[in-house]
Amino acid sequence: MISPTDIKAFKEAVGSENVFDQESDRYAYSYDSAVLDSVVPGLVVRPLTSEALGKAIRLCNENELPLVVRGSGTNLSGGVVPKETDAVVILTNALNNILEINEQDLYAVVQPGVVTAQFAAAVARRGLFYPPDPGSQSVSTLAGNVAENAGGLRGLKYGVTKDYVMGVDFFNANGELIKSGSRTVKCVTGLNLSSLMVASEGTMGVFEKIIFKLVPPPEASKAMMAIFNDINDASEAVANIIAAKIVPCTLELLDNFTIRTVEDFRKAGLPVEAAAMLLIEVDGHPAQVEDEAEKVISICKKSGAQDVQLARNAAEKDIIWQARRDALPALARVRPTTILEDATVPRSKIPAMIEAITSIAKKYNLTIGTFGHAGDGNLHPTILTDKRDKEEFARVEEAIDEIFDRALSMHGTLSGEHGIGIAKAKWMEKETSAATLEYSRLLKKAVDPNYILNPGNIIGGKDVSRTA
Numbered sequence: 001m002i003s004p005t006d007i008k009a010f011k012e013a014v015g016s017e018n019v020f021d022q023e024s025d026r027y028a029y030s031y032d033s034a035v036l037d038s039v040v041p042g043l044v045v046r047p048l049t050s051e052a053l054g055k056a057i058r059l060c061n062e063n064e065l066p067l068v069v070r071g072s073g074t075n076l077s078g079g080v081v082p083k084e085t086d087a088v089v090i091l092t093n094a095l096n097n098i099l100e101i102n103e104q105d106l107y108a109v110v111q112p113g114v115v116t117a118q119f120a121a122a123v124a125r126r127g128l129f130y131p132p133d134p135g136s137q138s139v140s141t142l143a144g145n146v147a148e149n150a151g152g153l154r155g156l157k158y159g160v161t162k163d164y165v166m167g168v169d170f171f172n173a174n175g176e177l178i179k180s181g182s183r184t185v186k187c188v189t190g191l192n193l194s195s196l197m198v199a200s201e202g203t204m205g206v207f208e209k210i211i212f213k214l215v216p217p218p219e220a221s222k223a224m225m226a227i228f229n230d231i232n233d234a235s236e237a238v239a240n241i242i243a244a245k246i247v248p249c250t251l252e253l254l255d256n257f258t259i260r261t262v263e264d265f266r267k268a269g270l271p272v273e274a275a276a277m278l279l280i281e282v283d284g285h286p287a288q289v290e291d292e293a294e295k296v297i298s299i300c301k302k303s304g305a306q307d308v309q310l311a312r313n314a315a316e317k318d319i320i321w322q323a324r325r326d327a328l329p330a331l332a333r334v335r336p337t338t339i340l341e342d343a344t345v346p347r348s349k350i351p352a353m354i355e356a357i358t359s360i361a362k363k364y365n366l367t368i369g370t371f372g373h374a375g376d377g378n379l380h381p382t383i384l385t386d387k388r389d390k391e392e393f394a395r396v397e398e399a400i401d402e403i404f405d406r407a408l409s410m411h412g413t414l415s416g417e418h419g420i421g422i423a424k425a426k427w428m429e430k431e432t433s434a435a436t437l438e439y440s441r442l443l444k445k446a447v448d449p450n451y452i453l454n455p456g457n458i459i460g461g462k463d464v465s466r467t468a
């Protein structure tokens with residue numbers, strides 16, 4: 001429990017109206033978007049200024065209170081589920097100003113709590129482009145994106161969040177402001193601490209400000225839907241498009257179960273008999289777009305597509321992308337519990353990975369819909385289950401183990417974009433090594449000796465760290 005004296009100190013630091021100590025308020029911060037047991041934190045604080053944020057962090061450190069820094073709570077790996085009941089959740093979503101958009105030097109400076117889609121829209125209004133587009137962008141914060149190194153539909157051509165981070169100013173565990181990176185295209189001053197902050201999941205510091213690179217927007221784009229009778233042909237088409245040296249901005253796959261579920265959700269006339277669909281967009285200079293669209297259509301047909309439908313206007317394009325946007329909400333309606341995984345493989349292994357997921361679903365008698373970023377090997381096998389059914393859930397856990405094992409055996413990774421959090425921490429050593437974990441724990445101990453910053457995420461709990 002957090003003592004009344006500590007609560008009073010937090011109220012003085014951030015203003016009493018920004019401190020929530022009632023259980024009904026704290027309950028709202030006991031979970032995130034991962035399927036995990038909830039833990040109600042001891043206190044929730046919502047600083048309105050950078051200065052107040054620094055003070056709140058320092059108070060946590062002085063009192064050795066675990067600190068869970070939270071954006072919008074959309075992460076899928078338990079990254080902001082408190083691990084202890086005396087945890088203090090610090091919300092950075094009130095620090096949500098875009099401080100600068102620089103059209104001449106192609107960068108922007110933001111506070112941590114800016115919502116991703118609002119930032120992308122503000123940048124677009126100034127004629128520029130911020131490509132990372134996680135499916136949660138209308139809710140997620142930019143700090144959450146950096147802390148998870150979020151990806152999205154445009155990852156194949158434009159990269160992911162890390163490719164746009166030029167600098168991060170962050171508070172260390174003691175509430176002191178550390179500066180890293182710069183507004184310049186090139187900067188090699190000092191250790192690259194900004195890179196250490198990317199994907200750090202709140203374990204190494206609390207972001208106060210982020211500098212993002214911006215790029216010019218593409219002049220034109222074309223979207224198409226390729227329909228396949230055999231999912232292996234769809235995977236082959238992905239490999240053949242890349243082998244032809246065409247890099248679409250988006251190259252997504254939906255399996256038959258997902259197509260049927262999406263059509264059931266919103267009648268859009270999708271090909272429900274198809275074994276798989278590829279949703280593809282090419283962008284760039286208009287002449288290049290014309291040329292690439294033609295080539296992609298031809299490659300899909302040669303790879304076995306039964307039909308390729310090119311969107312002729314904005315409305316048809318929207319039908320294509322709405323189908324992809326609907327995949328998760330549609331699947332989530334099927335059973336009470338939805339587990340969205342993101343084991344990722346080198347893209348040449350996509351056919352083998354799809355086959356593995358299908359056989360694992362059969363072996364454990366589970367419903368798994370598969371969709372995702374086929375172009376960059378990042379599939380989302382989505383397990384539809386009921387957490388309350390203990391026997392079925394035990395099979396789900398075995399199936400997830402096996403999905404990770406199969407991905408790792410193909411030189412893949414546990415997570416392409418959703419992060420490790422507490423949900424995947426137990427598999428870390430399998431993908432990396434005991435020495436890698438030891439190194440990470442020593443690093444953590446050096447910058448956070450009291451082990452207050454999001455303890456448990458990525459490298460395990462406090463006890464583990466103390467043995468390091």
Ligand SMILES: Cc1cc2nc3c(=O)[nH]c(=O)nc-3n(C[C@H](O)[C@H](O)[C@H](O)COP(=O)(O)OP(=O)(O)OC[C@H]3O[C@@H](n4cnc5c(N)ncnc54)[C@H](O)[C@@H]3O)c2cc1C
Pocket residue numbers: 032033068069070071072073074075076079080092112133134135136139140141142143144145146147148149150151152153200201202203205206207208328417418454457
């Ligand atoms: C429907 C849905 C679709 C999604 N689609 C995608 C997708 O396409 N691609 C993808 O990559 N992810 C996706 N996600 C996952 C999720 O949205 C991302 O991980 C996102 O980056 C989390 O942002 P957030 O603001 O919600 O952060 P939170 O969930 O609140 O936190 C995420 C991590 O960031 C840390 N953090 C938050 N604020 C700070 C700060 N100020 N300083 C330091 N650390 C901080 C937290 O401690 C935590 O470890 C999806 C999630 C949902 C629910």
